[in-house]
Amino acid sequence: MICVMSKELHEHDENITAHVAVIPDSFKGSASAVEVAEAMARGAREAFAERGLPVTVHTLPFADGGEGTLDALLGAWGTEALTVKTTDALGRPARARFGVSDDGRTGVIEAAEANGLPGVSDVPLRPRDASSRGVGPLVTELLDRGVEEILLCIGGSASTDGGTGMLSALGVRFLDTEGSELPDGGGSLTDLADVDLTGLDPRARAVRWRIACDVTNPLVGERGAAAVFGPQKGATPEDVRVLDAGLARLADVLAQATGAELRDVEGMGAAGGMPATLASILGAELVPGSRMVAEVLDAERLLGGADLVLTGEGRFDSQSLGGKVVDAVRRLTPAHVPVVVIAGSVSVTADELHRSGVTAALSIARGPRSLAEMRDEALPEITSTAYQCCRLLTHPGLPGTVKPVPGLTKESRP
Known part of the structure; x- marks a missing residue:
């Protein structure tokens, strides 16, 4: 009733x-x-x-795991947004917000706070140089606070670097054939020859990672990160070609280093390919954003x-x-x-x-x-x-109760 x-x-x-x-x-x-x-x-x-x-x-x-998820979770937890010094997608000094649950166990990051398009809207877009490195300090701050789980919302990014910038900030080294670290940005990934995981902050592997992801695009190809989302970030057709080739090279090197074959896995093309490095190196799981938020709350x-x-x-x-x-x-x-x-x-x-x-x-x-x-x-x-x-x-003239939609039961609701 x-x-x-x-x-x-x-x-x-x-x-x-x-x-x-x-x-x-x-x-x-x-x-x-x-x-x-x-x-x-x-x-x-x-x-x-x-x-x-x-x-x-x-x-x-x-929230559905996109823009506004940080504020929604903070509102439900009754906690305040925290800030940390970091860099934007082009390496300029910036500040970004993050959140921690009331019990201190769960941290939430909206990656676009650090590597989002709004943060670089004041200058011409540079899709080959844009990096996710600025997300790294937010992760480190959460690790310093002892969280057990990190919820990462990745929409709105300006970068197409496969998450290499963020992992570099956590101690991973992406190297060329000479053993030198690559410059930030997806444009340099075509020169990737090896990945050195020895410097990775061990705490990053100890926490549970969940990535809010509602797209099914693979990492590379006609439906990949560069081809579909690159133009929104200022990529020309030539930029798309270079970025796609770089992500393909990244997929090959990650497969050699971790055994994870992620090139054609659905969702790996989200946010410039960020899930690829997080899934292969940190064991992150991709979940629909609204489902993730529903479970947390x-x-x-x-x-x-x-x-x-x-x-x-x-x-x-x-x-x-x-x-x-x-x-x-x-x-x-x-x-x-x-x-x-x-x-x-x-x-x-x-x-x-x-x-x-x-x-x-x-x-x-x-x-x-x-x-x-x-x-x-x-x-x-x-x-x-x-x-x-x-x-x-609540009108007293309405007798009885609201009837369910005909043909629907608790089990059969779409």
């Missing part, structure tokens, strides 16, 4: 309390996941209070005890149902529990919504508005929409 719509609640039975789980993504460019969760929770509480109904609202800011436990789930993101469309936050939430929620999506815009069809297992999708937009106006008014509109949703679901 979904108690948020049952008549018993309107009889003021103090023993019946509705549990609302609020578990949204950020509204990119408008509000963080923490802000969105607070806004939704405020609307839900107001609606239940107005009806005189007892409710417990649980907030869990969420124990989202399934929260959703399993909910009577109503509110989730959302800036734009709810067909892609939202393919591995993003809304998709993860609906999969982890028991089929008999309503899942309501609140979004800046909603473009899924009624048929897509029905098949997805989502109960309803509501846009916060009230009439024609510019994007700037939508951004400025996002939080109060999110609160208002959550309020209206919960006000409807």
